[in-house]
Amino acid sequence: xxxxxxxxxxxxxxRGLSQFRQTVFRQAAEAVVSIDGSTPSMAAESFPxxxxxxxxxxxxxxxxxxxxxxxxxxxxxxxESFARDVARERRLFDLAPCALFVTDLFSQFLxxxxxxxxFLQTELAQLEGKPLVSFVPVPDRKAFREALSRLSVTQGATxxxxxMQRRRDVALxxxxxxxxxxxxxxxxxxxxxxxxxxxxxxx
Numbered sequence: 001x002x003x004x005x006x007x008x009x010x011x012x013x014x015r016g017l018s019q020f021r022q023t024v025f026r027q028a029a030e031a032v033v034s035i036d037g038s039t040p041s042m043a044a045e046s047f048p049x050x051x052x053x054x055x056x057x058x059x060x061x062x063x064x065x066x067x068x069x070x071x072x073x074x075x076x077x078x079x080e081s082f083a084r085d086v087a088r089e090r091r092l093f094d095l096a097p098c099a100l101f102v103t104d105l106f107s108q109f110l111x112x113x114x115x116x117x118x119f120l121q122t123e124l125a126q127l128e129g130k131p132l133v134s135f136v137p138v139p140d141r142k143a144f145r146e147a148l149s150r151l152s153v154t155q156g157a158t159x160x161x162x163x164m165q166r167r168r169d170v171a172l173x174x175x176x177x178x179x180x181x182x183x184x185x186x187x188x189x190x191x192x193x194x195x196x197x198x199x200x201x202x203x
Contacts, residue, residue: 099196105180107132107148110191119196121167132194135164137171151192155180161199173199 093100093111099119101112109127117124120135136144140163151157156179163171176196183190 101194101196103132103192103194105152105190105192107192116196119166119198135166137163137165151178151180152190175199 094113096113097115099113099116101116102110104110108129108131112120112124112127117127120127133141133144133148144162147157147160147162156177158177160176160178161173162176164174165171174196175198176194178192178194181191181193
């Protein structure tokens with residue numbers, strides 16, 4: 001039985017414990033059934049066997065429990081570390097001095113940092129799902145869509161210049177750098193990562 005338990009990988013330890021427990025129960029049942037109550041000597045010989053079997057089972061289960069607790073602590077530490085990394089990266093994104101945002105391949109907003117929201121004079125809840133082209137003046141949208149369609153081939157662009165219309169303001173030329181990132185959106189698909197600045201300096 002010890003060899004059976006030790007051969008179980010740590011990744012399937014819980015399933016292995018169930019199998020080991022069933023083995024112990026089966027062997028204990030076989031030992032009990034084999035006792036002939038009418039023969040005291042046979043009963044006396046069987047009880048040490050059962051006691052040894054149960055003692056071995058308890059020790060193996062104790063070892064398995066210790067391994068499970070160790071795995072739990074390790075996973076908990078990894079989750080905490082991952083959560084800290086995510087929180088740190090989120091702060092870096094949100095507090096970056098330049099306007100950063102993420103869209104799908106059709107330029108629909110998925111996320112934006114504070115600088116971008118300030119530049120567009122809007123809130124993230126109002127921006128999510130809205131296409132970037134909606135901020136481009138109508139006469140310039142054809143050229144924008146053509147350039148956007150080429151990003152999947154070029155895997156991005158640097159110093160891309162086009163005008164943007166913010167609410168009722170006059171159109172303002174911006175310069176963007178954009179990169180195609182595989183698995184960059186929440187659904188695991190490709191996304192566009194953008195960095196934007198006004199072409200003439202601060203708005």
